[in-house]
Amino acid sequence: MTGNVLVAYGTTNGSTAQIAEAIADVLRKNGLTADALPARTVASVSSYDAVVVGGGLYAGRWHKDARRFVRRHGRALAERPLWLFSSGPLDPSASERDIPPVPGVKKAMVRLDAREHVTFGGCLEEGAKGWVAGMILRSGKGGDFRDFTAIEEWARRVAAELTDWD
Numbered sequence: 001m002t003g004n005v006l007v008a009y010g011t012t013n014g015s016t017a018q019i020a021e022a023i024a025d026v027l028r029k030n031g032l033t034a035d036a037l038p039a040r041t042v043a044s045v046s047s048y049d050a051v052v053v054g055g056g057l058y059a060g061r062w063h064k065d066a067r068r069f070v071r072r073h074g075r076a077l078a079e080r081p082l083w084l085f086s087s088g089p090l091d092p093s094a095s096e097r098d099i100p101p102v103p104g105v106k107k108a109m110v111r112l113d114a115r116e117h118v119t120f121g122g123c124l125e126e127g128a129k130g131w132v133a134g135m136i137l138r139s140g141k142g143g144d145f146r147d148f149t150a151i152e153e154w155a156r157r158v159a160a161e162l163t164d165w166d
């Protein structure tokens with residue numbers, strides 16, 4: 001398959017956008033065409049052959065832009081190869097073990113017949129929006145726990161599946 005892939009993301013503080021860009025870069029390096037775009041700016045997925053949707057985790061839920069995106073484009077997503085990712089844990093846990101999707105994402109996975117979901121570590125740094133973010137940072141629990149080696153490895157697997165697609 002010579003695929004055109006959309007990597008749509010929901011982010012508040014930008015770290016999930018950087019993960020999406022890294023995934024799109026790997027897809028391009030592996031011969032695919034890929035756009036990484038904020039989920040809320042995508043009007044239609046009709047020009048894409050496959051889609052990756054990612055969202056930051058907030059209070060046990062996917063970012064609202066990612067939730068709305070899979071609701072709004074459900075029918076088109078169910079007809080395409082689809083991968084989901086979340087980014088959240090502010091500790092090394094995501095690099096140490098598989099973290100299952102939160103319940104809402106699990107439901108979307110089943111409903112849309114997504115091929116796979118992965119949880120990547122999150123990132124929260126000085127300047128993040130919101131008072132809860134400020135509290136987390138003041139308590140010393142912020143940091144960047146994204147593992148770009150693991151992110152790129154996962155993206156290579158997505159690319160391999162797409163390039164082997166009949």
Ligand SMILES: Cc1cc2nc3c(=O)[nH]c(=O)nc-3n(C[C@H](O)[C@H](O)[C@H](O)COP(=O)(O)O)c2cc1C
Nearest residue numbers: 011012013014015016056057059060088089122123
């Ligand atoms: C208010 C708030 C709530 C959060 N809730 C969760 C959560 O429920 N689970 C989790 O794994 N991470 C949680 N996090 C960490 C974020 O998911 C992490 O910072 C993520 O990288 C944010 O993505 P973004 O920079 O794309 O917005 C929370 C962070 C904040 C500030």
